[in-house]
Amino acid sequence: MASNSWQQSLKTALSGKGSERLDKHPQYNPDAARLFAPVISPQMDQQIDWTDDNDPLLRQFIPAKDELIDATSLSHDPVGDVAATQATGVIHKYHGRVLLIASGSCAVNCRYCFRRHFAYGQQYAPRHNWQAAINYLAGDNSIHEVILSGGDPLTLQDDTLQGLTTQLEDIHHIKTLRFHSRIPVVMPERIDQSWQQWTRKLSLNKVMVLHINHAGELSPAAGHAIAQLRQAGFTLLNQSVLLKGVNDSAQALAELSHALFRHRIMPYYLHQFDRVSNAGHFEVPQNQAHDIYQQLRQLLPGYLLPKWVQEIPGELAKTPLSG
Numbered sequence: 001m002a003s004n005s006w007q008q009s010l011k012t013a014l015s016g017k018g019s020e021r022l023d024k025h026p027q028y029n030p031d032a033a034r035l036f037a038p039v040i041s042p043q044m045d046q047q048i049d050w051t052d053d054n055d056p057l058l059r060q061f062i063p064a065k066d067e068l069i070d071a072t073s074l075s076h077d078p079v080g081d082v083a084a085t086q087a088t089g090v091i092h093k094y095h096g097r098v099l100l101i102a103s104g105s106c107a108v109n110c111r112y113c114f115r116r117h118f119a120y121g122q123q124y125a126p127r128h129n130w131q132a133a134i135n136y137l138a139g140d141n142s143i144h145e146v147i148l149s150g151g152d153p154l155t156l157q158d159d160t161l162q163g164l165t166t167q168l169e170d171i172h173h174i175k176t177l178r179f180h181s182r183i184p185v186v187m188p189e190r191i192d193q194s195w196q197q198w199t200r201k202l203s204l205n206k207v208m209v210l211h212i213n214h215a216g217e218l219s220p221a222a223g224h225a226i227a228q229l230r231q232a233g234f235t236l237l238n239q240s241v242l243l244k245g246v247n248d249s250a251q252a253l254a255e256l257s258h259a260l261f262r263h264r265i266m267p268y269y270l271h272q273f274d275r276v277s278n279a280g281h282f283e284v285p286q287n288q289a290h291d292i293y294q295q296l297r298q299l300l301p302g303y304l305l306p307k308w309v310q311e312i313p314g315e316l317a318k319t320p321l322s323g
C-alpha cells in the first residue's frame with residue numbers, strides 16, 4: 001500500500017529524522033538520547049522557535065543533560081500501571097473505564113512522559129492481537145468506556161483501529177470510546193479523509209482527550225485537524241502536565257485555556273508531574289504549583305479552569321489537589 005502523507009511523516013519522526021536541527025542544538029545530549037529515543041514530528045519542528053534556547057516546545061522534546069540524573073525518589077512506573085494490568089495491554093484502575101495500551105509508538109517522544117520506561121514490547125495489545133483485551137472487556141459488564149492510549153493510538157492504521165472498534169461496538173455494555181492522543185496537534189495531517197470516514201460511522205460516543213501543554217503547539221494545521229474531529233462528532237477535551245520551563249506560570253496556562261476554547265476544546269486536567277525517573281527536572285514543586293493554580297483561578301472563568309490533579313498509584317480516582 002502506498003504511504004500517504006501522515007504515514008510518511010510518522011516514519012520520518014520514528015526514524016529520528018523529524019528535525020534536522022534537534023541533534024545539532026547545543027542542549028542536545030547524546031547520553032540522554034540513548035536513554036529515551038528522541039522523536040519529533042516535522043510539524044513540531046516547524047512550531048519550535050529555534051532562536052530561543054528556552055522555547056517551551058523545544059524543552060519538551062530535546063534530550064537534555066538533566067535526564068542523566070536519576071534520583072531514587074523517582075520511579076520507572078510512577079502511576080502504578082504494572083499493578084493495574086489485567087491482561088496484555090489492559091489497564092483497569094477506575095470503575096467503569098478501562099485503558100488499552102493500543103500502540104507503543106508516538107509521533108513525538110515527550111521527555112517528561114510517565115511511560116518513558118514502560119515495557120511496550122511486552123505490554124501492548126495489537127502485538128499480541130486484541131483477543132485477550134476483548135475477552136476481558138466482554139466479561140465485565142460494569143465497563144462502559146474504553147480508552148485507547150499508548151503510546152499514541154493514532155499511530156495505528158485506520159483498518160487496525162476499525163478492526164478493534166468494530167469488536168467494541170459488538171459488546172453491548174460499552175457505550176463510549178475515548179482516544180488519548182497528542183497526534184491531532186503534533187501531526188495534524190493524520191486526521192485525513194480516511195479517518196473522517198470511518199470515525200463518522202462509529203456508533204459509540206466519541207471522546208478525544210488531547211494532550212496540549214502550551215498555546216504555541218496550536219498551529220493553523222492543528223486547528224484544521226481539530227475542526228475535522230468536531231465535524232466527525234468528537235467531544236474534545238484537553239489534558240496538560242504542569243512542567244517547569246514549559247507552562248509553569250498562570251499566564252501561560254490562561255493563554256492555553258483561551259487558545260483551547262477558541263478551538264472548542266474544553267480544558268479538562270492539569271496534571272501534577274508524575275514523578276518518573278530521568279525527568280525530575282520538569283517537576284514544579286507542589287507548593288509552587290499551588291500558588292500558580294490560585295492565580296490561574298483568578299484569571300479564568302470557572303469553565304476554562306482545568307482540574308489540577310495527581311494520579312496516585314492504587315487510588316480509585318485521580319486526586320484533586322486544589323482546595
Ligand code: SF4
Nearest residue numbers: 106109110113151182
Ligand atoms: S505523546 Fe503521550 S505517550 Fe507519547 S511520549 Fe508524549 S506524553 Fe508520552
